[in-house]
Amino acid sequence: MIKKLLIANRGEIACRVIRSARQMGIATVAVYSDADRRAPHVKMADEAVHIxxxxxxxxxxxxxxxxxxxKDTGADAIHPGYGFLSENAGFARECAKNDIIFVGPSPEAIDAMGLKDRAKALMEKAGVPVTPGYHGENQDPDFLKEQADQIGYPVLIKAVAGGGGKGMRKVEKSADFAAALDSCKREAASSFGDVNVLIEKYITSPRHIEVQVFGDSHGQVIHLFERDCSLQRRHQKVLEEAPAPGMSAAVREAMCSAAVRAAQAVNYAGAGTVEFIVDGSGELRADGFYFMEMNTRLQVEHPVTEMVTGLDLVKLQLEVAxxxxxxxxxxxxxSGHAIEARLYAEDPATGFLPSTGPLTLLSLPEWQRAIRVDSGVEQGGEVTMFYDPMIAKIIAHGEDRTDAIDRLVDAIDSDVGVWPVRTNAGFLRAALSHGEFRAGDVYTGFIEKHLDxxxxxxxxxxxxxxxGLAALSETGDPVDPWSRRSGFRLNAPARLETVFDSAGERCVVRLNEGDIAVGGQRITVRGVHDASDAVTYAELADDSGASLTAIVDHRADGWLVTLRGQSILVRPFGAGADIDALAGGDAIKAPMPGKLLSLSVKEGDTVTKGQTLAVMEAMKMEMALTAPRDGVIETVNAAEGQQVNEGDVLIALAEEAG
Structure with missing residues (x-):
């Protein structure tokens, strides 16, 4: 039995591991960086060590x-969580050398599955179907391009040591291959320290379905059924669910059996996930899935498996270890159906750029029978540029898929609020509510197709x-804004109106008898209630007639409205309404804090609209900064390798001739 467990990770997974360890009577040790001194996982653990x-x-x-x-704390085991050192065979070996239990598979199993090219060759020998492609050692760019041309476009370039959507590029045509390869190798070197890649045929109607496997040191390997992770953005999972929509018993048996064979091929012990790319052009078929990779660790999306099986996977990890x-x-x-939504600190309106800063407001659903929340941040904390920007995972369980979707949407509507950090909550809600998703028509291109x-x-x-209701209503319980005399007009209904601004967007809001007009739309009002001097509950009806409750926080700088998971600051027009754009016009600004990886222009260069001028890296993600119009570079204010802040003007174009 493990007596003291050190968690070599941070954030929500560290909190998650601590919960299970505590229930098992195992003492816990957290580790933390300078940025995490006051993080929740540090407070939860029995001990904490600065690293x-x-x-x-x-x-x-x-x-x-x-x-x-x-060693200093007397921990006899280390749980690596996911990411960081979780799939590092060298680290697992160092644990063994120091008589410390590594809560994960053997170093040999990590090595065997850690590099995608070797893993695919191993899977072919084990009778597991693999995607057509090139998985060899020749990394000459011209040779790789020849292989891609032979495979046929579109193809995927993938870092052999990759994961989490990093080091992966889809290439549509031969002419784009060289640039995509350079970018992929650069990101792979930064994220994994390994520039080698493989080339795969891109399945045009793909689904991403994975199987949770578990092995022990006694030679037994089992599966815990499948999860569908098809809804992705930039190869990063957004919504995950179990079981997979449209999965028949025959296909489940074929896929889960293949996953077990994959684990058995490397004498696997511990939690692992075998990921398959699946032909989603029609009904799922027993001959329509291909091995993609094996993650030799616990997955971010493991809670959906826990909710449909009733198992505690961390507890099982510790027991097997x-x-x-x-x-x-x-x-x-x-049992039933479960869906997980990843709530990220990112702004969908700016291309999903990560959003950093203090969490002055953080409201998340409370744990209950059918709703679970895994989070590693708290109100008053901060989202920094140093780590993954995930705020929380919100998981719903239902009797069937529709029930689970409805519960998750309701949880987002009722209980999610974040400010001033921007989040993808509205985007998650829209995806969950989309007709195709609700019908089970899921595929990896879903988000790209329906992005608008x-x-x-x-x-x-x-x-x-x-x-408007909060601003134009008088205090009371409940409030009746139409009883105010200040809107009196001779021989006409009472009318109150004001002008609001939100991020530079101006809108006239007018109270009439029985409804409220916003621009050209009329919205039914069900009631207004002041919960306190600072908070108002505004009850409205949407287009379908469904009742909605908005929480309106009265602040010195305006009204912070939280509704359907989105927190938005609305101000009286003129109060700080001028908002600088992060890009456009004559200035190319840093969209977020990060490092300038490359700079491809100098003062005096002529550029065309859409041309890449520089490449930034932030939060393990590369982004190209492009010219907003044709023009001439007037100034360059940064250098390659420089750390820049959000909003810094990096490059400026000369003014256009009048």
Whole structure:
């Protein structure tokens, strides 16, 4: 039995592991960087050890410091979580050398599955179907391009050591291959320290379905059924669910059996996930899936499996690591349906750029029978530029898929609020409510196809309406704004109106008898209630007639309206309404804090609209900064390798001739 467990990770997964360890009576040790001194996982653990500066490469990725922290605190086991050192075979070996239990598979299994090219060759030998492509050692760019040309476009370039959507590029035509390869290798070197890649045929109607497997040191391997992770953006999972929509018993048996064979091929012990790319052009078929990779760790989306099986996967990890056995396969059953939404600190309106800063407001659903929330931040904390920008995972369980979707949408509507950090909550809600998704028509290109419909643009009229009700109502319980005499007009209904601004968007809000007009739309008002001097509840009806409750926080700088998961500041027009754009016009500004990787222009250069001028890296993501119009470079205010802040003017174009 493990007595003291060090968690070599941070954020929500560290909190998650601590919860299960505590229930098992295992003492816990947290590690933290400068940026995480006051983080929730540090407060939750029995002990905490400082391991270095904020950048992960100087703290969470320094294996020696993690090992020393374990030895200094007397921890007999280390749980790596996911990311960081979780799939580092060298780290697993160092744990063994120091008589510390590594809560994960053997170093040999990590090595076997860690590089995609070798793993695919191994899977072919084990009888697991693999995607057509080139997985060899020749990394000459011209040779790789020849292979891609032979495979046929579109193709995927993938870092052999990649994961999490990093080091991956889709290439549509031969002419784009060289530039995509350079970008992929650069990102792979930054994220994984390995520039080698493989080339795969891109399945044109793909679904991403993975199987949770578990092995023990006694030679047993079981599966815990499948998860569908098809809804992705830039190869990063957004919504995950179990079981997979449209999965028949025959296909489930074929896929889960293949996953078990994959794990058995490397004598796997611990939690792992075998990921398949699936032909989604029609009904799922037993011969229509291909091995993509195996993640030799716990997955971010493991809660959906826990909710449909009733198992605690972290508890099972700790038991197996201590020499225990996995349960028999016939004891694992499916119950209902579960869906997980990843709430990220990012702004869909700016291309999903990460959003950093203090969390002055953080409202999340409370745990209950059918709703679970895993989070590693708290109100008053901060989202920094150093780590993944995920705020929380919100998971709903229902009797069936429709029930689970409805519960998750309701949880977002009722209980999610974040400010001033921007989030993807409105985007998540739109995806969950989309007709195709609700019908089970899921595929990896879903978000790209429906992006315009899923990304909220501007301030929703309901937010303006709620701010109007709060601003134009007098205090009372309940409030009746139409009883105010200040809107009196001779021989006409009473009318009150004001002008609001939200991020530079101006809107006239007018109270009439029985409804509220926002611009050209009329919205039914169900009631207004002042909860306190600072908070008003505005009850409205949407287009379908469904009742909605907006929480309106009265602030010195305006009204912070939280509705359907989106928190938006609405102000009286003229109060700070001038908002600088982050790009456009004559200035190319840094969209977020980060590092300038490359600069491809100098003063005096002539550029065309859309031309890449520079490439930035922030939060492990590369982004190209492009020219907003044709013109001539007037000034360059930054250099390659420089750290820049959000809003810094990096490059300026000369003014256009009048």
């Amino acid at each position: 270095g500066p904020a950048p992960a490469r100087e703290s969470y990725l320094v294996a020696d410091r993690i090992i020393k922290a374990a 201590a020499g225990g056995k996995v349960p028999p396969q016939d004891e694992i059953t499916l 419909a899923l990304v909220p643009t501007g301030t929703p009229v309901l937010h303006f309406a709620a701010a």
